[in-house]
Amino acid sequence: MNLRGRIVEVGDEREVETQYGTRSLAEVSIRPDGVDDDADAADGDAYVRVTLWGKWTHTADLAEPGMDLLVTDAEESEYRGEKTYSTSKESYVVLEPDFLVDVTDVRSWVQCPRMYYLNKLSGIPLNYPVVKGTVVHEVFGDLLRGRDLDDSIDERVAEAGLQLGLLGYDAAEVRDEVRRNAAAIEGWLAQGTLTEEDAWRSEYTLISPTFGIKGRADALRRGMPVELKTGKNLRRDPRFQDKIQAAAYALVLAERGVPADTGTLLYTKNTTLERNEESGDLSPAKEFSIGKGLLEFVVRKRNEIAAMEFDFSVPTGFEADAKCEYCFEKDTCMVVSGRLNQESKAGQIGSPLPEDERDYFDRLYRAIEEERRETHEEYRKLWEQSAEERAADDRAILGLEPAGRREIEGGRWELRATKTDDAVSKLREGDICLASDGDPVGGHAELCRIRELGDEVVVTADEPVSVRRLDVYPSEISVSRMLTAVHDALLKGDERRKDVLFGRREPAFTDRSSRTYIDNNDSQDDAVRLAVDADDAALVHGPPGTGKTYTIARIVRALVADGNRVLLSAFTNRAVDNALEALRDQGFDSIVRVGTENGVREDMQELRLETAGEPNDCAAELNGAPVVAATTASCGSRVVREQSFDVALVDEASQLTEPGTLAAINRADRFVLVGDHEQLPPVVRAENDLQRSLFERLVEEYPDASVMLDRQYRMSQRIQAFSSAEFYDGALRPATGEVAAQRLSDLGIDESVLPDDLHDPVAFVDSDSPRVGNTNPGEADRIAELVETYVAAGVDPDDIGVIAPFRAQVAEISRRTDVTVDTVDRFQGSSKEVILVSFVVSGRIDGPIFEDHRRINVALTRAKKSLVLVGDADALASDPFYARMLEWARR
Numbered sequence: 001m002n003l004r005g006r007i008v009e010v011g012d013e014r015e016v017e018t019q020y021g022t023r024s025l026a027e028v029s030i031r032p033d034g035v036d037d038d039a040d041a042a043d044g045d046a047y048v049r050v051t052l053w054g055k056w057t058h059t060a061d062l063a064e065p066g067m068d069l070l071v072t073d074a075e076e077s078e079y080r081g082e083k084t085y086s087t088s089k090e091s092y093v094v095l096e097p098d099f100l101v102d103v104t105d106v107r108s109w110v111q112c113p114r115m116y117y118l119n120k121l122s123g124i125p126l127n128y129p130v131v132k133g134t135v136v137h138e139v140f141g142d143l144l145r146g147r148d149l150d151d152s153i154d155e156r157v158a159e160a161g162l163q164l165g166l167l168g169y170d171a172a173e174v175r176d177e178v179r180r181n182a183a184a185i186e187g188w189l190a191q192g193t194l195t196e197e198d199a200w201r202s203e204y205t206l207i208s209p210t211f212g213i214k215g216r217a218d219a220l221r222r223g224m225p226v227e228l229k230t231g232k233n234l235r236r237d238p239r240f241q242d243k244i245q246a247a248a249y250a251l252v253l254a255e256r257g258v259p260a261d262t263g264t265l266l267y268t269k270n271t272t273l274e275r276n277e278e279s280g281d282l283s284p285a286k287e288f289s290i291g292k293g294l295l296e297f298v299v300r301k302r303n304e305i306a307a308m309e310f311d312f313s314v315p316t317g318f319e320a321d322a323k324c325e326y327c328f329e330k331d332t333c334m335v336v337s338g339r340l341n342q343e344s345k346a347g348q349i350g351s352p353l354p355e356d357e358r359d360y361f362d363r364l365y366r367a368i369e370e371e372r373r374e375t376h377e378e379y380r381k382l383w384e385q386s387a388e389e390r391a392a393d394d395r396a397i398l399g400l401e402p403a404g405r406r407e408i409e410g411g412r413w414e415l416r417a418t419k420t421d422d423a424v425s426k427l428r429e430g431d432i433c434l435a436s437d438g439d440p441v442g443g444h445a446e447l448c449r450i451r452e453l454g455d456e457v458v459v460t461a462d463e464p465v466s467v468r469r470l471d472v473y474p475s476e477i478s479v480s481r482m483l484t485a486v487h488d489a490l491l492k493g494d495e496r497r498k499d500v501l502f503g504r505r506e507p508a509f510t511d512r513s514s515r516t517y518i519d520n521n522d523s524q525d526d527a528v529r530l531a532v533d534a535d536d537a538a539l540v541h542g543p544p545g546t547g548k549t550y551t552i553a554r555i556v557r558a559l560v561a562d563g564n565r566v567l568l569s570a571f572t573n574r575a576v577d578n579a580l581e582a583l584r585d586q587g588f589d590s591i592v593r594v595g596t597e598n599g600v601r602e603d604m605q606e607l608r609l610e611t612a613g614e615p616n617d618c619a620a621e622l623n624g625a626p627v628v629a630a631t632t633a634s635c636g637s638r639v640v641r642e643q644s645f646d647v648a649l650v651d652e653a654s655q656l657t658e659p660g661t662l663a664a665i666n667r668a669d670r671f672v673l674v675g676d677h678e679q680l681p682p683v684v685r686a687e688n689d690l691q692r693s694l695f696e697r698l699v700e701e702y703p704d705a706s707v708m709l710d711r712q713y714r715m716s717q718r719i720q721a722f723s724s725a726e727f728y729d730g731a732l733r734p735a736t737g738e739v740a741a742q743r744l745s746d747l748g749i750d751e752s753v754l755p756d757d758l759h760d761p762v763a764f765v766d767s768d769s770p771r772v773g774n775t776n777p778g779e780a781d782r783i784a785e786l787v788e789t790y791v792a793a794g795v796d797p798d799d800i801g802v803i804a805p806f807r808a809q810v811a812e813i814s815r816r817t818d819v820t821v822d823t824v825d826r827f828q829g830s831s832k833e834v835i836l837v838s839f840v841v842s843g844r845i846d847g848p849i850f851e852d853h854r855r856i857n858v859a860l861t862r863a864k865k866s867l868v869l870v871g872d873a874d875a876l877a878s879d880p881f882y883a884r885m886l887e888w889a890r891r
């Protein structure tokens with residue numbers, strides 16, 4: 001039986017005499033899953049004792065109260081009326097099984113735990129071995145899929161064109177080197193050991209809920225893991241850490257009922273070596289047998305990582321037998337230890353950072369790791385929630401019917417399926433998700449990108465899969481990039497910049513601009529001047545509709561005119577493309593847009609950086625661009641991390657975490673942040689320091705370094721009044737008399753045909769209808785009627801938008817009308833002539849979504865001419881803020 005529960009107490013390791021001789025054991029008490037947290041210890045079933053024998057005492061040594069413990073194949077026995085458990089020969093002991101450790105992390109941990117930590121901090125930089133390794137892996141996958149070798153090499157090297165160009169490599173020399181590596185793969189494939197029945201799979205996404213491991217095996221042959229290494233190995237056996245990697249995949253396969261007892265490592269560089277220059281075993285393929293002892297070792301190593309992550313501790317290197325003198329990370333290791341004042345087996349160099357910077361590092365490190373843990377919670381839901389629960393939670397789309405597949409460029413696949421209902425989910429076009437045959441964990445699943453998400457679903461994936469279900473698959477990339485950004489800011493950051501970030505010096509300004517940039521709006525003009533004059537940082541506070549995007553474009557032009565190279569960034573692709581549109585409208589298009597084909601808007605595709613092609617050409621296009629535009633997530637990519645700029649301008653900065661903002665501003669000498677901390681805050685799962693943006697912190701610390709755009713061009717006076725008073729101290733005003741006085745009649749609508757209660761530009765309609773979960777069907781009916789009323793009066797349906805707080809209510813309303821219905825988050829940054837807001841609540845107003853009033857500020861400031869609030873008046877009146885809103889709406 002499998003035994004699982006929360007650890008309550010951990011006993012010391014001790015030795016006992018048994019019929020097999022002296023053996024060590026440690027006892028752990030756990031509260032089994034399903035037992036109430038408040039259950040009394042006196043209650044016999046509240047806790048159970050489990051004895052961990054032999055080497056599993058090592059895991060007991062790492063265990064702490066509060067951790068989750070799983071013992072597989074535990075033996076049950078009864079002693080003096082008490083049920084006790086112990087490990088059996090078949091058992092594995094897993095700490096924190098819900099924390100999915102990546103197989104490659106287990107590998108680097110085995111080399112040295114500190115190496116695992118350093119990799120986490122600094123990410124993988126752009127270097128030739130990494131790029132070449134990726135190309136060889138892709139060629140490997142292509143060969144397994146039966147592609148022609150030369151075609152594959154040509155295409156894969158071309159795909160890496162930009163990265164190779166930035167590294168100064170020539171395509172022909174790389175093709176040659178890859179071809180020599182590929183000889184190992186070809187030779188091995190031609191060994192004749194394969195038959196038609198051999199099941200080949202390349203890049204197999206594997207998740208093990210039991211062992212808490214995830215990863216992508218390079219290939220599986222007859223169910224056995226095959227790993228490709230682009231280095232050389234002249235010994236007969238695979239390297240130990242490589243064996244560990246293959247064994248970790250074997251463990252995951254075992255959970256799927258495919259016991260793998262052999263692993264293969266393919267060292268492709270071996271075929272590039274000359275026998276007369278090297279001695280040893282030049283054969284590239286090295287097999288090894290995978291026994292239970294090795295699998296247990298992998299689990300124990302994996303447990304060490306889970307235990308370290310549980311209490312956020314930092315490895316020193318002493319935990320392992322690693323030899324620092326042979327370690328290629330030694331310099332980095334010593335510098336990081338020295339700067340952060342950490343203990344390290346290799347020792348320290350350099351003096352420690354000031355204490356406040358180290359505190360900041362520790363605080364953010366912890367916050368980011370908490371966020372990572374929340375991401376892992378999302379993984380857990382993949383197998384803990386039933387399919388129906390996931391669908392109800394908007395985490396999965398079920399019931400898809402496969403409707404065809406075709407091979408597309410790069411040996412990839414386009415997969416089609418039809419939706420059998422109108423269910424909604426968090427998934428959006430362009431997202432990466434997990435497509436599966438219906439079972440995302442135990443069945444066949446592949447990571448894919450969503451191309452279309454209508455009645456027909458279209459996704460692209462490396463491997464064909466019968467698409468019956470799509471699941472949200474959280475990515476750790478953004479968490480990892482946050483950590484790298486904090487590392488870069490503190491350990492590689494300029495001292496002047498850090499003085500400003502740490503409150504040691506006010507941002508400085510030099511009077512460079514006496515000219516007028518924008519002659520019809522003083523605050524916009526001030527904002528451009530502030531940005532141009534900034535020696536360190538400038539902050540532009542842009543409430544709704546204040547021409548933020550126009551001002552950004554003007555700032556960029558002014559900076560470029562002064563000879564600066566500018567990184568133009570934002571949280572979302574939409575904001576980046578909007579800024580580019582404004583720049584082009586102002587006659588400027590010397591821009592390179594970094595982004596994926598899916599992410600970049602259609603009309604900006606021609607600006608998109610070509611990452612595939614002749615290396616020199618690709619690199620020259622990027623290096624020569626005076627303006628490079630990318631989301632902040634892309635700023636943490638290997639390619640953009642290698643670029644440097646004079647100024648980084650970041651839009652939507654109030655929606656970014658501090659590390660998210662650092663990812664962009666690390667790349668430049670100076671920065672300009674644009675945002676509005678009275679609208680949506682950063683989107684994070686954990687509740688910690690990441691919830692506050694750098695923009696908000698700096699606006700409060702350095703009011704003199706900020707300008708608020710105070711004229712808005714969107715809303716009528718009546719609509720903007722509440723937002724202005726509640727969020728902007730009454731400073732927000734309509735830019736012109738026309739803006740202030742705008743009405744539906746300006747669109748040619750005869751307002752007299754509207755019912756009396758809709759004559760005012762702001763109206764409240766009491767839905768007087770009960771909330772059902774996160775929906776309010778009665779309110780949805782009322783909203784649909786109101787939409788019809790506006791359409792009947794002549795308003796174009798495209799000019800009407802409906803905002804609801806929950807996706808379930810969005811779906812409820814969408815079933816009743818064809819106009820745009822979405823959540824506040826999806827509406828930020830856009831506007832409509834007529835906006836209807838559904839509040840859903842009845843009885844009392846409660847729930848976190850209503851507590852953050854900034855969300856309401858966004859909802860109420862999307863409308864230009866008519867705003868209709870639909871809700872339960874009694875519920876809204878139960879909260880002072882909403883009561884004031886009600887009073888304004890009913891005025």
Ligand code: SF4
Binds near residue numbers: 346
């Ligand atoms: S230098 Fe030593 S402690 Fe540091 S990562 Fe290398 S082996 Fe580990």
